[in-house]
Amino acid sequence: MIIKCRRISGGYGEGYALVSPEPISFFGQIDRNTGVVCDERHPLYGESIAGRVLVFQSGKGSTVGSYVIYGLAKRGKAPSAMICMEAEPIVAVGAVIANIPMVDRPERNVFKNGDFIKVYADRGLIEVLD
């Protein structure tokens, strides 16, 4: 299935989807060294975002979150791509400085945990494999 979306940060990324039912604050809720969700009140507590296509509503919290995303990428612990329902500056800037493909406003929200997803950010397209 092909879904249209808006390019935020360019590039191509693929991987298994990790779908967060809640917004994510990279500063505080994600372990800076491992990419594991470390806030026990977050529904994804204990899951690793490394190498996954991270699907979430939006970012929130401190603008330092952008640097956390950069650090995760440096350590190879960042998502391979990010899909937000609505981009906000913290995650968008993080994706730009970390060179992570990112899109927002997908025309349909059909993503489920474990779907294999290809994100063609430059073309504004998401492919969900059955």
Add this chain to the structure above:
Amino acid sequence: MYLTGEEERILKGEEGYAKQKAMEILTVLGDIYGADRLIPVSSAQIAGVSYTSLGDEGIEWLESLQDCRVVVPAMLNPASIDLENWREMGISYEYACKQLRIIDAYRRLGVKPICSCTPYLVGLVPRFGEHVAWSESSAICYANSVLGARTNREGGPSALASAIVGKTPDYGYHLDENRKATVLIDVNVELETLSDYSAMGYWVGRTVGLGVPYFRGLKPRFSEELKALGAGLGTAGSIALYHVEGVTPEYYEALNGQVEKLNFTDRDLREVYCEYFKPVDESVELAAMGCPHMSLMELEEAAKLLKNRRVKRGCKLWLFTSIAVKRLAERCGFLKTIREAGGEVYVDCCMALAPLKSLGIRNVAVDSAKAAFYTRLLTRVNVFFGDFKSCIYSITEGQ
């Protein structure tokens, strides 16, 4: 968003990696917020300075950007230590080295190593109508409201990107239509101290959240009071601009049409002192003032209060300001009086970012609602809120 030929070239990387990344940040923000173009800024004030918040990732990012220089005057937000007198604060060598590495990375980019939340008191003074890219929330309020300059609430990376490119996307508070009042605050209480202004700002920020408050019935005597008000407004809410009837430069065209109306009374003021925060008591070990950084007049007040008093054994008095104002206070003799009473004046830094817990400090009195909010949140010590005099009196003895 429309880009000029030159902007397109920068975005393609023809002027190097750092400029390309900076342009990418600005265009992405412009697209998210629906800006139609970039506009020039005359200065930048950059957050993302303290090692406590930036971490090693932030250092890596800054050090990766070394193939360019900023093109407009740029200063920094406070760090977590006094860049010169960190040993006196009890900061470890390892921590100080990390912090100084951050400052050096900014310095190599051409950013002035002046770390203050009051850039408008130390030489970064935009004139009416000028567009800037600032990121310290109280300074943003001051620039927009008191000076009539125009800035959005920038994050650290976007303010740095604006400094490198010299531009910002044209949206939000840069546009006339977003500078109108959205809520009218009728002030029905006589505000006496800077902490009263700070408390009211906090209450309004918390109540309004996002918007442009218009204050009626407010009679500020000093610009320091507006500095304190803006700091409160930017803390509990996302407020970047306010108007004061008869006082701030854009008030006369700020009210048009129906806006929501709120009353601010003595009861609301007391609520901030006694319910949002804890009132100052005898357990205080550290009184920390200067959020935002103290002006020369505030340091003069401190010196007057401390003339015949001494800091009690086991207690500390820390006053925070910018390097320039500290030098002025030294020339005027205020610094000597404060030190003779056992107090210390630190520069470049912020009490809420200082590693207080590792210094063995548990109970801190502050006279700023912003400091009360962030110090509790970031350092996990007990925080008490009171006016300047009661903070000073809680840790000193004498007449």
